[in-house]
Amino acid sequence: MTTPRLGALLLATSALIAPGLALAQTTDPSPPPQPETVDTAPQDEVTQVEEIVVLGRYIPQPLRQTSEVAAFITTEDLERTGDANAAEALTRVTGLTISQGRFVYVRGLGERYSSARLNGSPLPSPEPLQRVVPLDLFPSSILAGVTVQKTYSPNYPGEFGGGVIDLTTISTPSEPFLTLGVGIGGNTETTGKDGLVYYGSRTDFTGFDDGTRDMPGELKAALATGNRIVAGANFTDQEIQQIGWDFVNAPLNLLQRQRRIPVDFGFDISAGRSADIGGATLGIIGVLGYDNGWQTRSGVQGEGFLDLDELVARRSYDFMSTENNVGWDGLLGLSLENGDHLVRWTNLYVRRTTKEARTRAGFDFDAPGNNLVRDDFTAWYERQLFNTQLAGEHAFGNLEIDWRAAYAMTERNAPYEKYIRYSVGDDGVPFHEGQRNSTSFSELDDNVLSGGVDLKYTLPLSDLREIVFSVGAETLDNERDSETRIFRFQGSGLSEEFQRQRVDFFFADFNQGPGLIQLVEITGSDGAAAYEAELQVDAAYAQIDAELIPLVRTAIGVRYEDAVQTVTPFDLFGGASPFIPTSIENSYWLPAGTLTWNFAEDLQLRLGASQTIGRPQFRELAPQQYLDPDSDRLFIGNPFLTDTELTNLDARLEWYFAQGQYLTAGVFHKDLDRPVESAINDIGSVVQQTYINAPAATLTGFEIDGKIYFDSPMQGGFWDSKRWLIQANYTYTDSQLDVGADDVVFPLSSAGVAQPATNYFRDGDQLQGQSEHLANLQFGFEDDLARSQATILVNYASERSVARGRPGEPDLLFDPGVNLDFVYRKGFDAFGREIELSFEARNLLGTEFEEYQEQVNRIDINRYDRGTSLSLGLKASF
Template sequence: MKFNSLTFRALLVASTAMLVPELVYAQTETDVEAEPEANTAETSDLKLQEVVVLGRYIPEVLRSTSEVAAFLAPEDLARQGDSDAAAALARVTGLSIAEGKFVYVRGLGERYSSARLNGSPLPSPEPLQRVVPLDLFPTKILENVLVQKTYSAEYPAEFGGGIIDLRTLSIPSESFLDLKISGGWNSETTGQSGLVYSGGSTDALGFDDGTRKLPGPVRRAMATGQRIVNGNFTPTELQALGTSFTNAEINLLQDNDQIPLDGSYSASGGTSFDMGSFELGVVGVLGYSNEWRTRNGRQEVGEISGGVLLAPTFFDYTRTSQDIGLDGMLGVGLDFGDDKIDWTNLYIRRTSKEARTTEGFDDLASRFTRTDRTAWYERELYSTQINGKHFRGPWTFDWRTALSQTKRDAPYERDIRYVDSPVLSGFVYNPTGNGSANNLSFSYLDDKVISTGADVTYTQPVSSARDIEYSAGFEAYKDERSAQQRIFQFIPANPPLDFLMTQERADYLFANYNINPVNGFELREITGASGSAAYDADLEVVGLYGKIDAEVLPLVRVAFGLRYENAVQSTTPLSLIASEAAPTSAPSVKNNYILPAGTLTWNFAEDQQFRLGYSQTIGRPQFRELAPQQYYDPDSSRIFIGNPYLTDTEITNIDARYEYYFDRGQSLTFGVFYKDLDKPVEAVVVTQSASVFQTYLNAPKATLTGAEAEFKRTFESPFSGPFLGSKDFLVQANYTYTTSDVQAGAGDVVFPLQAAGQPRPATNFIVDGSQLQGLSEHLANLQLGWEDEAAKSQLTLLATYASERITARGPSGQPDFVQDPGINLDLVYKKGLEIRGREFTVDFKAQNLLGQDFDEYQSGNGGFVQVNQYDVGTTVSLGLSTEF
């Protein structure tokens, strides 16, 4: 597309041109400023060839797209001081963050948004999501981030809230080497008491040294295809298998009354080489971080008794996690002038070492209990991509191909349950328990995406200043996921256990001399049967699109496209025990869609424009929402299980937005949007015995309506004096109001898991008129700051607010589960210093200054249940960096 500026005279001429196109002149800003003689000559010619009206101050990235979009530039990422992409995106209008890693766009949950890396799809290492968690991406590897809120045909059809495209560092314009070190302190964690366990000698590096490796004898027993239980194996064999498991290093919780500081180190660098006929660029990033967090919280399980909501089961807990991060990126670029090729390799690893104890009253057991838990989670993402861009006159050809793979390994998730003893006035080991108690679990997930795509664009000039852009392309990708879980228990070989044994410390309790077939423990495998322990999932998508983007009038730009998409999605439950048959798989879900997307942009003034968009999109159930495998989430203490009877969600989107760009980087925008969702997927909580399960179903229908506004202004200091007089100030604020209506009438039905695919009245599960899950009615962000180039300093105060949102539908007859994110206030300060002739930058960051805690609850029926609550604390970090 071609863009020129407009003066007020040109606007008047353009208005006339619409009415009498043969009697007006083409004018640009250069024409107006021409010499009088030239103007006289121009005036004598009453034939106007063209009028172009496009904003002088509209940012290039927003001029190059006809869609409603938001853009985080490098200076935004630097000013905000956020360490990962999820935190940075929380500042964007209409976006909120759940669990610190999943982005909600315009009130729609993470299932309705997708993340891409340099235009290619990404897999997820999370068992409960197909969407990659954005806390995996450190901001130091990002060049910029684009958030597109209205759909266009070149993107996949799975679009509800938005597309997030993370773009990594490219070829540097000049050589650089940047080194940074930082340390952090948290008010709830650092220097205070927390829980730890020994683990392995290399835990601080985020890698296990073999301590948590599944024992060789157990692997060989599993290879026989028999369940590891008495009858399939002799007591002597079971004793040998039981004693092969790691004991003290995993089972023994310890108090540490001085949890250490956080720390991180990073290095990034790049250079380019002039090779004569082409330019070669190389850029690389390495990073390491070590963070500690302690949560002291409370969890309650509600029930309705006599029409009143009560919490007969309640627990207090302490959980300490050590989170280790490793980041690496290597990018190589070739620039031949008309041809550009980039090769990007990204490696991200996040490891969490967790220790937790939970103590409280279990209503089912009618006594106080305590459960000690240790866990180790390795999340890993690797992506290699090759992208090309080629220019041939009016033709542009882009192509891309990528292989991305994520893995999640969770060995030795261990729960040990104790019950109160009236004899000892303390806790003793309880060999039975319920739910996930007394389990030893090994789970693994592998998710791989292979993708390829190409786009071709032809630009046809209509006049000297207008053109029509024709584009077409395809994308094909295959997402393969494999997940499995093996679970073991140590049960009394000849119950009951000796009372003295139940009083022993965990490492003595499960020592080798207590694992015997006479008076000790016997190993038993309780891995889920009927395919509930493992599954393979597959999603194959082929999409084709065509699009026209044209200035049909000098003031009006229209983009319209159609996308055809064919998809086949399957989830196959597997039996990990060869002697036990897996259930019949649900049939593959096959769908074909032809989806329209159109946007009209009216640039009616030099610095103002109006956008109107319409599109039809879909949302597919995620693998975990379809799979029958059970997964225990320690954060929520809920067991998740999928529903193979889910179907696609079909979405109609309507958007309108006014944009006013009154100076470079300064703007005021206001927009409204509407979405109609047919069969949206909703999470539903059910209770069975003392366990809380979360599953999924398609609600009949929902609508969403919202409005959003954003203001950004920079201005010179209105003050005088040596301190304030030299500063430039920033004011940036945005607000989003969203409301929704989930509809469930008397004749509507749903297909819940517990009904085995049979229809049930929707009103049994959905309250008509309730809000969509994940939707916060109010979202707001405020940034206030100043920058002083002479003093080499920058300060920014950032406030983020999200109102209450539903996290899951409550069990039948109970209120919904609600989370209250509240207000988060951060402060970021940067100061340049010269030390011994070298420039250094000091970064100071304070997060959650108001001490907002995590709060999830149920309220109604005359009662209140604290589903989950813990203090997050305030985090302060100090960093030092220098560039060579």
């Protein structure tokens, strides 16, 4: 006896023999299945048999439209979790973690193996150490959704290892709206407590400097000569004195303790409407947002080295840092739609400014005397992104044409980045060393000009089956310029009284001159302070997506990419750089195939295989030192890096057992040839973090994800009308470096000469940045009648390596731990308006930030309390 389901499959298969037969398959996932009405009237002639079984009625529409393993974050998801930006929202997705609060790690692979796009177009990065754009730049208020694709398809760039993140901005609404929102918040380690500040300028609270931090005019004129600013060689003592007098002193040098750090606050405005114009619909939407927040971190920093198989502290400090973070967000979108044609123009401006005051004091093995020191820092970091995109979607019967052209520009400006070292006397009183201070000016400009077109032709096979032929082309030109100038006020033979002056007196005009302190430029030469970089990619692809066999969908395609990546260090003083410009020229054929089998009602299997690449990032190739303010470590690139090549295999079983509810389970495997790893490198007493291609690595894991709604288990009062939610996911990943006795690597320290790989890597070690365990849990309720929603969110990631230790030493590890958040939203009417009240509590467990090395004993590299953050928001709709 044939079961009904098997019979349905057999009937479906008959469509291959009789193409005129139709497979009845519900495409709208929202309505419940209805019983079929059977007509029992006599028939004059025999009709063909049609299959009437309903398959896939609960599969969400986005997953119907893609043949890939993917996850989707919707507007409703963003509202439920209350995440402030795209980076926070992505921590809820299976297999994803966030590094430094900004960069996505997919399935344990670092940010270099993932790419971010905005409305399908690539984005540049304002970060010196990354080519990938930091996702904390994108506030949730401008997002309509986020797509995370974990299997490769040829319509995306070949730089794909972990996944691609495609951010979609909000579009023109069908109904006019105006929304105003305000919010306040604070942190238990920051708000109302002591913090460090410095004056800066009068307009710092806006995120824009009033001109105080502009490069001094005398200095700018001196730099224009192309000569190093040093007394005697190119400038007279008097000219050097004039330049030094032009530097801003007290407002930027003098650290102060503020008794009560203020609360965080912000506002946002969004509006949109549409109008009919000559048979077409014109839409406009705009968003403007501002936020001002504070964060104080107090903890310990250290650095260890191996002494007789035991880690010993080489440096150990207590530190305190206060950051004032100011952000502006702006979006303006226009659209024109006429039937099957849509043209959109989207403009996005995002700016983030960080004003930081920081001090640390403790033990430095390399410091003279009693080895006790104090370091003070002040900094001002401006990051901004502007993106403009023109895109169109056109349908001509079975032919669809999509096109896009975009220009994106990011900038990072860090003027007057200050560092001052003090030695601490036996009496505990600090004094200026006279040599260890610096003032740096750095600028980074990154631009991307891109364009692409996709053509899709649909050939029907039956009423519900079809073949889709897709071809497309894309071009990208990414240019980056980076330059840093560093200066020092130095003196020798200074009296003890002179060295113990308050900092603004020490650097005052009357203390500058021969025999006192004098300005000198210490910018690195030989290409160590500036570089130009460019990545040009021309690509084309072809793909066939077909359901040749009913219920079995196959997508097969290939992408061809021709790319040239160059990094050219240049000497700011006209000398020749010892580093040969890096040029990586490669062409790749990158095949990809997926298969989706809807073999049972609301149950389907996805299989995928592909070959992709990962390119070194600009900063990883540039032999230029850079001090990372987040980790207080020096970074330097390695021009001998090469591309990474990956082979990817995926399988996922998906069961959509009810509307909006599902259970999925998947496995994945990746082979990586020459993955880029970060490693610690000693240059004398200076510790640097650099990059090396490891010989090979493998990564294997599984993930499970589920979501279920259920009615209240109790009745009456609070429990009535509530629908409860449980959503959870878990990812296990095992990665191993493959390092053989004959393998070699090419580190910067050997100037490109091959070295045994076993000197730098251990066979079987985890990939850098990969956590073995990742887990997320959401539990809460929503009440449509009361217009309320509450969610508890738990996120866990096990420890991961952030850098390889020196040869023979353990890795530097980071332990993210468990994070517990709570989000509540409540809607009500007041003054004739719809009002929404929101409350958020983040890091309720008070999980610390912990970065360390451990072997026999433990050295804390960076450890501090993050505190618990609370915020309250109010939004009104008009």
